[in-house]
Amino acid sequence: MEKYNFYKNRVEENKRFKSDEPPWLPFELSRDEQFPMLKRDEDHQSTGTIKRGKEYNPSEALIHAVNVALMLHKPLLLTGAPGTGKSDLAWHLAHHFGWGEVEHFATRTDSVATDLLYRYDSLAHFQKVNIKKECSEELTAAQIEEMFITYVALGRAICDSIGYNDEKVSKRRVVLIDEIDKAPRDLPNDILTIIEEMSFEVPQLKTADGIKYPRKEKPIYKKIGNEELKPVVILTSNSEKTLPEAFLRRCVFFHIQMPGPIELMEIMLAKKSILPGIKKQECGEFIKLFFTIHELVKGKKPATHELILWIWWMRKHGFIPSDIYHYDKNAASSKTLLSGISVLVKEVDDWEKITKAITTNTLKY
Numbered sequence: 620m621e622k623y624n625f626y627k628n629r630v631e632e633n634k635r636f637k638s639d640e641p642p643w644l645p646f647e648l649s650r651d652e653q654f655p656m657l658k659r660d661e662d663h664q665s666t667g668t669i670k671r672g673k674e675y676n677p678s679e680a681l682i683h684a685v686n687v688a689l690m691l692h693k694p695l696l697l698t699g700a701p702g703t704g705k706s707d708l709a710w711h712l713a714h715h716f717g718w719g720e721v722e723h724f725a726t727r728t729d730s731v732a733t734d735l736l737y738r739y740d741s742l743a744h745f746q747k748v749n750i751k752k753e754c755s756e757e758l759t760a761a762q763i764e765e766m767f768i769t770y771v772a773l774g775r776a777i778c779d780s781i782g783y784n785d786e787k788v789s790k791r792r793v794v795l796i797d798e799i800d801k802a803p804r805d806l807p808n809d810i811l812t813i814i815e816e817m818s819f820e821v822p823q824l825k826t827a828d829g830i831k832y833p834r835k836e837k838p839i840y841k842k843i844g845n846e847e848l849k850p851v852v853i854l855t856s857n858s859e860k861t862l863p864e865a866f867l868r869r870c871v872f873f874h875i876q877m878p879g880p881i882e883l884m885e886i887m888l889a890k891k892s893i894l895p896g897i898k899k900q901e902c903g904e905f906i907k908l909f910f911t912i913h914e915l916v917k918g919k920k921p922a923t924h925e926l927i928l929w930i931w932w933m934r935k936h937g938f939i940p941s942d943i944y945h946y947d948k949n950a951a952s953s954k955t956l957l958s959g960i961s962v963l964v965k966e967v968d969d970w971e972k973i974t975k976a977i978t979t980n981t982l983k984y
Contacts, residue, residue, distance in 0.1 A: 621951075621952065621955055623652065623935070623936065623955075624955070625646075625648075625652075629646055632644070654893075654928065654931055654932075655669045655892060655893055669892040669893065670710075670714060671707065671710040672707055672708075672709070672710025672711035672712070672713065672714045672715075673710075673711075673714050673892075674889050674890050674891065674892060674893075675704065675707050675708065675710070675711035675889075676885055676886045676889045677704075677708065677711065678875075678878070678882060680873070681708070681873060681875065684871060684872075684873035685708075685712065687871050688851070688871040689851065691871065692849050693869065693870060693871045694811065694814060694852035694853070694854050694869070694870050694871070695851075695852070695853050695854065695870070695871050695872075695873065696799075696854045696855075696856060696862075696867070696870040696871065696872050696873070697853065697854065697855050697856070697873055697874075697875060698855075698856050698857070698858050698872075698873075698874045698875070699874055699875030699876070699877075700857075700877060700920065700922050701857060701922060701924075702921075702922030702923055702924035702925055703875045703876075703877060703878075703922050703923055703924075704875060704923060704924070705853075705855040705875060706795060706797055706853075706855055708853060709721045709723070709793050709794075709795035709853040710793075710795075712793055712851060712853070713792075713793040718790070718791050718792055718793050718851070719790065719792065720792075721792075721793045721794075721795050722771070722772045722773070722775055722776050722792055722793065722794045722795065722850070723772070723795045723797065724771070724772040724773070724794070724795065724796050724797065725797045725798065726796060726797060726798045726799055726800075726801045726802045726806075727801060727802075728801055728802070728803070729803070730801075730802050730803065730806055731803070731806065731809075732806060732809040732810060732813065734771075735771070735772045735773040735774065735796070735810060735813075736770070736771070736772070736773055736774030736777075736813070736819050736821075737768050737769060737770045737771060737774045737821060738768070738769045738771060739767060739768055739821075739823050740766075740767045740768075740769075741767075743766070743767055744763065744766075744767045744823070747766065747767075757826075758826075759826065760824045760825075760826045760839045760840065761839060763823060763824060763826065764821070764824055764839065767823070768821060768823065768824070772794055772796070773794050773796075773810065773813060773814070773850065773852070774819060774842070775792070776792035776793075776794050776844075776850035777813075777817055777818070777819065777842055777844035777850070778842055778844070779791075779792050779848075780792075780817070780844040780845040780848035780849065780850070781843070781844055781845050781848075783842070789845060789848055790848065791848045791849070791850060791851065792850045792851070793850065793851045793852075793853065794850045794851070794852045794853070795853045795855070796810065796852065796853070796854045796855070797855050798855060798856065798857060798859075799854045799855065799856050799862070800856040800857060800858060800859050800860045800862060801859065801860070804863065807862055807863055807866035808863055808865055808866050811866060811869045811870075814849070814850070814852055815869070817843065817844035817845070817846055817849060818841065818842060818843040818844065819841075819842055820840055820841050820842070821840050821841075821842065822840065823840075824839050824840035825840045854870065877920070877922060877923070878923060880903075880906050880907070880910065883906050883909075883923065883926065884899065884902055884903060884906060886923060886927075887902045887905075887906070887926075887927070887930065888902060890927060893927060893931055894927070894930060894931060894934065897930075897934070901939075902930075904939070904940040904941075905926075905929075905930050905933070905940055906926070907940070907984070908940040908943060908944070909921070909926050909929070909963070911982060911983065911984070912960075912963055912964070912973055912982075913963075915969070915972060915973055915976065916963070916964060916966075916969045916973070917966075917968065917969060917972075918965065918966035918968065918969050919965045919966060921962075921963040921964070925962055925963055926963075928962050929959060929962040929963055932959050932962060933959060936952070936955060936956075936959075938952075938956055938959070942956055943956070943977055943982065944980075944982055944984065945980065946977045946978055946980060948978060957974060957977065957978070960973055960974060960977070
C-alpha cells in the first residue's frame with residue numbers, strides 16, 4: 620500500500636478496533652507528511668514551520684520598485700496573477716529590514732476605513748456601562764480604550780510609530796492590504812489619506828476627559844503617528860475591478876510577471892527549507908515539464924506557488940519528470956502520479972486535455 624494513501628491507511632489502522640468500540644485514534648499528519656507550514660510571526664513556535672518571506676527571491680525589477688516606494692514614502696501597489704508572490708513580498712521586507720511582524724488586512728467587499736484602524740467591542744462596552752451605572756461610576760476614555768478598543772493593521776502601525784504599544788518602543792511596521800480591488804470605491808482613497816496624514820480619530824474615545832487635555836498633550840481620541848517612521852504599505856490587486864485614478868496617482872505601481880525558466884530556477888533553488896537538496900539539473904527538468912503543461916492550459920494558468928507545491932509533492936512520492944513523459948498505466952503508483960496534476964490544472968477541460976496527453980504518452984519534451 621502506498622505510504623501517503625492516508626484514507627486507505629486509516630481504514631487498515633481502524634481494523635485494529637472493534638466496530639462497536641469508538642472512538643478510534645485521532646488522525647494527524649506528521650511533520651514529514653505535510654507541506655511545511657508558513658510561520659507568520661516570531662511568536663509562532665509550532666514545529667514544521669518556516670519563516671514566511673525568508674526564502675523569498677524578488678526580481679531585480681521588483682527590488683527597484685521597492686526602492687522607489689521607500690524613497691518616496693508611497694504605498695507599493697502590486698498586480699499579477701494569483702500565486703506570483705505579491706503578498707509574500709510584505710513578509711520578505713519585514714524579515715529583510717527587521718521590521719517585525721507584518722500587519723495584514725484582507726479586504727472584503729464591505730470593508731470601510733475604520734476596519735484597517737481598530738476594532739471596537741460595542742457589546743462589551745454597553746454591558747460594562749450598565750454595570751458602572753449601578754455603581755455610579757463613569758468609564759474614562761483611557762479605560763474605554765484599554766477594555767474595548769483593539770488597534771489593527773494600519774492603525775496599529777501608526778500607533779507603533781510613536782511607541783504606543785506594550786513595549787513602549789517606536790518602530791516602523793509593514794502593512795499588507797490584500798486584494799484592494801475588492802473594496803468599495805471610496806476605501807482606497809480613504810486609506811491613502813490616512814497614510815499621508817499619519818493620523819486618525821477614534822470617536823468612541825470622545826468622552827469628557829478624552830477631549831479635555833493639557834495644552835502640550837494630544838487628545839486621547841486622536842492618534843497622530845511619527846512621519847519619520849511611516850509604515851511601509853504593500854497593496855495587492857488581482858485586477859478584478861478598476862481602481863480610482865486618484866488612488867493610482869498616489870501609489871508606486873509594479874506588475875509581477877510570471878517568471879521565466881531562469882528566474883524560476885533561482886526561486887526553486889532558494890527554497891532550501893521546502894525543497895532540500897534539489898539540484899540544478901533536477902530543478903531544470905521539473906521547470907521544463909511545468910512550462911510544457913503551462914502552455915497547454917487554456918484556463919487558469921499555474922503560477923510560481925503551484926510549481927513549488929507540485930515539485931514538493933512529486934519529490935515526496937519519489938516521482939521524477941520522466942515518469943510523466945513515460946506514463947505507465949500499469950504501474951502501481953500510476954493513479955497517484957496522475958492525481959498530482961490537480962495541483963497545476965484547475966479546470967475540467969484543461970484537466971481532460973492534460974491527462975489525455977499524459978496517459979497516451981503524447982506529451983512532448
